[in-house]
Amino acid sequence: MDYKQLGRRIRQERLRLNLTQEQLSEYIGISTAYLGQIERGDRNVTLDKLVPIANRLGVTIDYLLTDYINEHADDINLKRLSQLFDGKSEAEKEMAVNMIKMLFSYTDNLKKT
Structure with missing residues (x-):
């Protein structure tokens, strides 16, 4: 270890x-x-x-x-996101999801150019 x-x-x-x-x-x-x-x-x-x-x-x-721990990277990232959401209000969680969507949209657009 x-x-x-x-x-x-x-x-x-x-x-x-x-x-x-x-x-x-x-x-x-x-x-x-x-x-x-x-x-x-x-x-x-x-x-x-x-x-x-x-x-x-x-x-x-x-x-x-x-x-x-032998896990897939996607599982680890989902757990990390879940931990970041712990203790946050629904409004904070929704804002975070919208920010992630915006970030992915931005990076998708960069890939196209």
């Missing part, structure tokens, strides 16, 4: 939520130094710590371990 990749993904999600290492480590019940070591891939994270990390970051464990 590539713990460096797992740590990078944890750090990426933490930063996406504008959480400090202190805030996340306090929530999990570990030291900031230990969380830093996890994020750098210097220390292995145990399942009893990975579950609260995933919960606090609002992602699934399989998302954090995406590189280790």
Whole structure:
């Protein structure tokens, strides 16, 4: 298992939520130094710590371990989109879908030229 990749993904999600290492480590019940070591891939994270990390970051464990789970890329992307929609209002979800449609329309037009 590539713990460096797992740590990078944890750090990426933490930063996406504008959480400090202190805030996340306090929530999990570990030291900031230990969380830093996890994020750098210097220390292995145990399942009893990975579950609260995933919960606090609002992602699934399989998302954090995406590189280790044998899935099709489309399945992974759909799960990632689903996770982005978690906790959003219907209006926000509709706006996001419309933005994606607009983006695809734009890229389709670029391909035609």
